[in-house]
Amino acid sequence: MLLTMDLEIKRNLTHLGAYDMLKELKAMFSKQAEQELLQTVREFHTCKQEEGQSVSTHLLKMKGYIDNLERLGQPVGQNLVVSLILVSLNKDFDSFVQNYNMHGMGKTVNELHAMLKPHEDTLPKKDANPALHAIRA
Known part of the structure; x- marks a missing residue:
């Protein structure tokens, strides 16, 4: 998993195991996914x-x-x-x-x-x- 990550993210996660790494990534990007979902729904409904x-x-x-x-x-x-x-x-x-x-x-x-x-x-x-x-x- 670490090989596919951005260098900055990799530095913060190298000390974690796979399960903890997934939890950390989910926490990091879930807010971004919520915002993307809201934006996509808005654009879809107003298109x-x-x-x-x-x-x-x-x-x-x-x-x-x-x-x-x-x-x-x-x-x-x-x-x-x-x-x-x-x-x-x-x-x-x-x-x-x-x-x-x-x-x-x-x-x-x-x-x-x-x-x-x-x-x-x-x-x-x-x-x-x-x-x-x-x-x-």
Whole structure:
């Protein structure tokens, strides 16, 4: 264990046995893990798809939060994850979300992603530069 540690931490723990070393490490980093958990939950619950951001990019960001929560020992149920993703989508997906909720589809995140991607392709493209569109007209 000592070979994988930072030099400063290693100095403080070399005199301890494996069990005591684990207890000390847990005490040292548990507060940091609590803060990281709080920050991850906050960001996950407030994450919104940005205007012009692809649904794939947004879902990858959301999956990152899910993975981080699992790593911190706080796995999130599939239904809650799907609901949080649906709520986080921008207004272009309102009809999709309404249809999804009406039919109670109960999909996994990957299945939801597979459904959202083709729907995104049907959305009208928004001009990145509206001034250019006006000049063309």
